[in-house]
Amino acid sequence: MTQQCEACGGVLLDMSDYRQWRQQAAPSAESGAEDHEVSDSPSARGCPSCTRLMQRYRVGLTPDFRVDHCPACQLVWLDKGEWQTLAQAGLTASLGEIVSTAWQRRIQSDELRALRETALRSKHGDACIDEIKRMREWLNTQPQHEELIALLRADW
Incomplete structure (x- = not known):
């Protein structure tokens, strides 16, 4: 099940459909030079299926936006331009990992490392x-x- 919102351009994606697509899709070079405008929602949204608040998962330091995921319903909400930006970064095959605790910990670790390097560059x-x-x-x-x-x- 994939549904697109005509009003905002966002897409609701069922993770089981995504996994099936991933198994059938041939690997391809996804990155490109074209930038896409991302309309990242500033706050958590309610799941369209169960109405619980969806969890927000940071994609990375670059690109820096969040996808919304309902663990109970296994639905992901992608705001306008987010799928295209994932494709540009070569991350469309990583959506399942992005909504994992391990991915989020790695981003936090990378962010702390970058902050530490900035401080060291300033000092030395x-x-x-x-x-x-x-x-x-x-x-x-x-x-x-x-x-x-x-x-x-x-x-x-």
Whole structure:
């Protein structure tokens, strides 16, 4: 069951239909350069089926909007432009994961990491943080990276 609201352009999607579509759909390159205007609702909406408040799930840091999901009825509400933005970001096959606790925790962790990096850049400067990131990436490719880190700390 998929229903589109003519007034606002939003779409109500049954997750069982979505899962069936996902099993039948061939993987494709979804990303594109075209930006879509997203009309993200500022507050939770009532489920059209059971009238309970739908839970709002953040899609990501980029794109930053929320989809509404009723866990009881397994319905998802997508505001105008949200499906197109998911497609542009290559996330249409991830809708089931987006409405999971694990996905939401990862977004929170990513957001905290980004805030921490911003604070560190403010304190130490972009050049310093960029160099540390470069060194970290290099160290992570080394088989004995722990030993190399210990060497950096040691007074050798």
